[in-house]
Amino acid sequence: MVTEPAPLPTKALETTAENPWPVRLLSSKIADYVARMPSVWVEGQIVDLNAHNSSKTAWLKLRDTDVDMSLSVTIPKRALAGLPEVGEGAHVVVQAKPEYWVKRGTLQLAARTIRAVGIGDLLARIEQLKRVLAAEGLFDGERKQPLPFLPTRVGLICAPKAKARDDVLVNARDRWPQVAFEIREVAVQGPNCVGQVVQAIRDLDAHPEVDVIVVTRGGGAVEDLLPFSNEAMIRAAAAATTPIVSAIGHETDAPLLDLVADYRASTPTDAAKRVVPDVAHERAGLSTARQRLRAVLRHRIDTEQHRIRALRSRPVLVDPTRILEVHVHALSGARERSRRALTEQVASATAGVETLRTALRTLSPQATLDRGYAVLRTAEGEVVRSPGQAAVGDRLTGLLAQGRIGVTVSQSGAGDEGADAVVGFES
Template sequence: MRVAELTSAIKKLLESEVPLLWVRGEISNLVKAASGHWYFALKDDQAQVRCVMFRHKNQFLSAPVANGSQVEVLAVATLYEQRGDFQLTVEQMRPAGLGVLYERFAQLKLKLEAEGLFDPARKRPLPQYPKRIGIVTSPQAAALRDVLTTLRSRLPGVPVVLYPTAVQGTGSAEQIAAAVRTANQRAECDVLIVCRGGGSIEDLWAFNEEVVARAIAASDIPVVSGVGHETDFTIADFVADERAPTPTAAAQRVVPDRHALMRGLRDIAQHLRRAQRNRLQNAMQTADYLQRRLVHPAQQLQRQTQQLDQLHQRLQRAYAYRRQHQHWQWQSLAQRLQAASGDFVRLQDRQANLAQRLTRAMHNTQQRHASRLENIAQHLVYLDPKQVFARGYSMVQDANGRVVSDAATLAAGDELRVTFAKGWAKAEVKETGGK
């Protein structure tokens, strides 16, 4: 068997029998070739193995890699046939310990989710117009400047209370939880922002601690979590009442945009002006209609007099027509009487009787109509304002000609016009009283 055949067989055996696996160790003898490929050794205190990571794999790494870095690599065990060297072909690389952190993250997430801390039903709505906003973060954090700048630009004048705390490092989780509890004890804010800027999973780990999650869940104040960048998710995001992708976005969630509010107010004001204008126009039209219907007593009396004259003329015409009609009937009867020569006397007596009845009926009808006409005329006399004035009454009008019927509408110094049965006079109000 040739050497090439041996190394090829060993390579196939390694790649088929040893699965893709994570290996942890320290980087040494790192060489970054001009081609972009990396060559290094991965070692611990007892052994080492050669490794290669090609350019199309290492170009996606975000964390810096150098000699002495503790890393975990996902690699394929293989054999470099030209030299017969055993090596690992690296597919992925991450700082050592991330696997443990991811496992802790997943376990805590499952635990809290089972307890119902992520349940949307327990999430509370944020106040639409908060009176005071609390911020839990580091005073030196860039996230604080971003939040304050956003709050000032969207709704300036809203008071802000800072609950300072470390957001990274040993003991930071306990400090964050304590700051959330302090904000609830003081109860001076309507909404609470828990935030910090982006970073690695280790930098953000304080927001994955159980003590922080439970403090947020127990908060009586609605909490908005704005930790890291859009792609970063922490346990605090799941527990908070609302998750914002960045600190700036968290500030945008808790306060409305003043420009949008101003536009809304302008629209409402325009609507109110339009409604007020329409209501005023309707009232003016109603007043004009009522004014047209309002008739002066003199005009009403004149119209009723005209109606009475018309009725009198119709009565006279009806009386003349009836008299003429009865005359025609009398002539017809006379002709019929004359034609009935055989019983002339009887017919003559009947004619006389009918004539008397006709005369009485005409007289009674005339008297009845005359009496009705006299009653109507007497009624009109009673309605005549001049008759009322003749009994000592008068009509009082203000400077605009409106009739005054209530002393409460007058004030001292108002000029009045008083109309009597004969003539009129101007007067000035000295004092008013009575109800």
């Protein structure tokens, strides 16, 4: 018995691994869905234009200007008639209806009308983009990196065999013959420019020996320089950690890459002069600096030698003991003054002592005794000052000028006023 196959699901959500859609069914459903889509206006850049064929239809690819993505487009040749500005690399808008080719499984656009985007419109869009990027801070001076004084290797993004390429190489090597380059040859205009330049910037930024990146091309028409104002390229340059030098066109040209670059060179030659130093100028500068250093050092040495000679000529260094002479003289003077002061004090004290000695001699009881007087003392040692202190028979001691004698009182005159005592002497 033959089992009939299960009916195919009518919706994509109803498909399973056991009951899938065949390719033809999916293709037809996609074709039906695309066929219901209305016409749409699409903007892009023309690449791979094929209008020289025997049919009445021209083929081209419409490429997105910011990302590497494109769609095939068919358009009647009569729609291109009278539009000489529409060609390879032109920015256009087309009115087209999406079509899905079932047998090939591809999507394309069937265009009916095509219009060129004018330079004025493109410049207006660039101004709008400029304001947006400026508001994000991509053009701020604080984020710009200084260029290296002497790069190990210079990354160069340029067109193959272009004059701008030779200008950078020749002028840089004239200034510093040992400079090394890492060159990326890319399209510098046309539909492939943005993608190739962006990839070159990323490659060179990741290169471990590249210290600076130069993006250069010669002058050209405004539309030729439009890729260097592309948002994708500007953001790639802003994201690079390696300093970037922009040398696009002439000095009067001002693509947005100039604003985001770390240095804007007016010409490719100016870029070469900026990324490497002039060896002759640097050597001359070193020679001048060496001469100045030598002159400064010689002047310093001469000054110090003069100071040393001046110090050595000073008396204290000619005769080191001379510094002590002042102190010796001062010490001698102080010693002499001290000696005189002490002598005067001793003499004065001696005179005082002599005066006191003289006064003592004059007032001394010994002086009285020397004049013939005697001092009588009782046995108790009291001085006899009146007759009443001694009675008849008392023994007294007489103190003479020289020696002593013993005396006995033989008569007393204590009863009679003014009478003298009579003393008998004993030898």
